[in-house]
Structure formats: structure tokens, C-alpha cells
Amino acid sequence: MTTTPPGSATADDARAMLDALATDSDRLASRAVAPAPWYYPALAAAAAAMVWAPALGDGGGSIALLGLAALAFASIASAHRKQTGVSVRIAAAPWTLALAVAVSVVVGGLLVSSFVLASREAHGQILWAPGVAFLVMLVGSVAADRLHRAELRRAR
Amino acid sequence: MPAEPQFDEAIHAPTRLRLCAMLRPLESADFAALAETLEVSHANLSKTIRNLADLGYLTLAKRPSLERDDSRRVTSVSLTPLGRAALDGHLAALRELARAASID
Numbered sequence: 001m002t003t004t005p006p007g008s009a010t011a012d013d014a015r016a017m018l019d020a021l022a023t024d025s026d027r028l029a030s031r032a033v034a035p036a037p038w039y040y041p042a043l044a045a046a047a048a049a050m051v052w053a054p055a056l057g058d059g060g061g062s063i064a065l066l067g068l069a070a071l072a073f074a075s076i077a078s079a080h081r082k083q084t085g086v087s088v089r090i091a092a093a094p095w096t097l098a099l100a101v102a103v104s105v106v107v108g109g110l111l112v113s114s115f116v117l118a119s120r121e122a123h124g125q126i127l128w129a130p131g132v133a134f135l136v137m138l139v140g141s142v143a144a145d146r147l148h149r150a151e152l153r154r155a156r
Numbered sequence: 157m158p159a160e161p162q163f164d165e166a167i168h169a170p171t172r173l174r175l176c177a178m179l180r181p182l183e184s185a186d187f188a189a190l191a192e193t194l195e196v197s198h199a200n201l202s203k204t205i206r207n208l209a210d211l212g213y214l215t216l217a218k219r220p221s222l223e224r225d226d227s228r229r230v231t232s233v234s235l236t237p238l239g240r241a242a243l244d245g246h247l248a249a250l251r252e253l254a255r256a257a258s259i260d
Contacts, residue, residue, distance in 0.1 A: 010253075018250055021173070027193050085186035086184070088183065152181055
């Protein structure tokens with residue numbers, strides 16, 4: 001290892017190599033797109049189903065729907081990892097993580113409010129919450145994906 | 157904190173440098189994804205990975221594939237902290253070289 005470049009490395013070489021790395025970053029960022037057009041609506045539907053589950057009442061149906069929706073959510077996210085073949089470091093995409101946490105907090109809050117309404121036997125009033133969860137997850141996941149690509153382009 | 161410029165001949169070769177830089181923002185990447193994104197042959201990539209792993213710059217992990225019927229396993233590749241430090245120093249050296257030339 002040397003601290004200075006050998007004579008064979010010129011400024012033109014350095015610039016050409018840095019340009020090639022920038023192109024690779026763009027390719028990597030393009031690879032991180034959603035696997036299919038159904039990806040975002042499917043995530044949003046899973047979030048909405050989770051939030052709607054308490055409206056089914058105290059029976060096993062509520063727990064079963066909650067479990068199925070959580071499983072669907074995990075499977076959809078895993079499909080993304082398989083499609084891209086890469087797993088991004090959290091440190092390389094801090095704003096994407098912040099947005100994902102914010103969306104999760106909102107959806108989690110909606111789920112809690114659904115449980116509260118269900119405990120007060122106000123099942124009819126729960127219906128707005130899944131709609132809001134669907135919209136928040138849909139818009140949030142599209143925004144997170146775009147942010148993710150931008151962060152990957154900058155990460156080098 | 158920006159890395160100290162440190163030219164590292166071990167990763168100066170284009171495929172080695174591109175591979176390390178590709179892995180820089182990633183936890184890991186599958187072999188096939190790397191070959192496709194870097195547009196290099198499997199043989200070339202395999203040799204490059206082996207050389208960098210021997211230097212301690214990369215680690216390899218194999219896991220079973222749920223998508224495949226055969227017994228072959230998926231290889232995933234990660235940059236080690238040593239590899240990350242070498243890459244950061246080398247990129248700083250390249251940027252310095254490019255910048256110094258443009259000032260002259």
C-alpha cells in the first residue's frame with residue numbers, strides 16, 4: 001500500500017474512475033425500485049387490513065386478520081429484497097429510515113385508535129382509520145422509495 | 157470525518173474498485189446482483205471477490221435459496237471495515253488527484 005499514487009495513475013485516470021463509480025451508483029439506485037406495480041398498493045392494503053382488524057370484534061377473526069396482514073406485510077417487503085438482491089446499510093439511507101419510522105408511527109397510532117374505538121364498541125367509527133392507513137402507507141412508501149434511490153445515488 | 161487520502165494499489169484495478177464502491181452503501185449483495193449491476197462476467201467477478209476476500213476486504217456468506225429447486229446456495233458479499241477504510245482512503249486519494257490536476 002502506498003500513500004501516493006504510482007506514476008501510472010494520472011488525473012484523467014482518477015476522473016474516469018470517479019465517473020465510472022458515479023454511473024455504478026446510478027445503476028444501483030435504479031435497481032432499488034419497487035419490484036412490480038402492485039408493490040405499493042399491496043403494502044398499503046396490508047397496513048389497512050391491520051388497522052381494520054379490531055373492527056371485527058373480540059373474536060378470533062380480529063387476531064387472525066391482524067396476523068395475516070402482518071405476514072403479508074413481511075412477505076411483500078421480503079419480495080423487494082429478493083428482487084433487488086441487495087440489502088442497504090441503515091447509515092447509507094438515514095432519511096429513508098426516518099420516513100419509514102414516521103409512516104410506521106402514524107400507522108401504529110391508527111391501529112391503537114382502532115383498538116380504543118373497538119373497546120368502546122364503536123366499531124362503525126373504525127372504518128375511517130383503514131382508509132387513512134392505506135393513503136399514508138401508499139404515499140409514504142412511494143416517497144420512501146424515491147428518497148432511497150436519491151440517497152443511494154449520493155452514497156459513495 | 158473525511159478519510160485521509162491513502163492510495164491503495166490493491167483496489168485500484170477497475171473491477172476491484174467498482175466492486176468495493178458498489179458494496180460501500182450495502183449490508184450485503186447477492187453475487188448475481190453484483191455481476192448484473194457491474195456488467196462483468198461471473199468468472200471475472202468470482203476471481204475479484206476471491207482476491208479481495210484474501211486481503212480481508214470482503215466477506216462471503218452462503219445461504220439456501222428458497223427460489224431454487226437444486227441444492228445450490230446463494231452467495232452474498234459484504235465489505236469489511238478494513239475494506240471500507242481502504243476504499244474511503246483510496247477514493248479520497250483519487251478525488252485529491254483529480255482536484256489537484258484541475259487547479260493546475
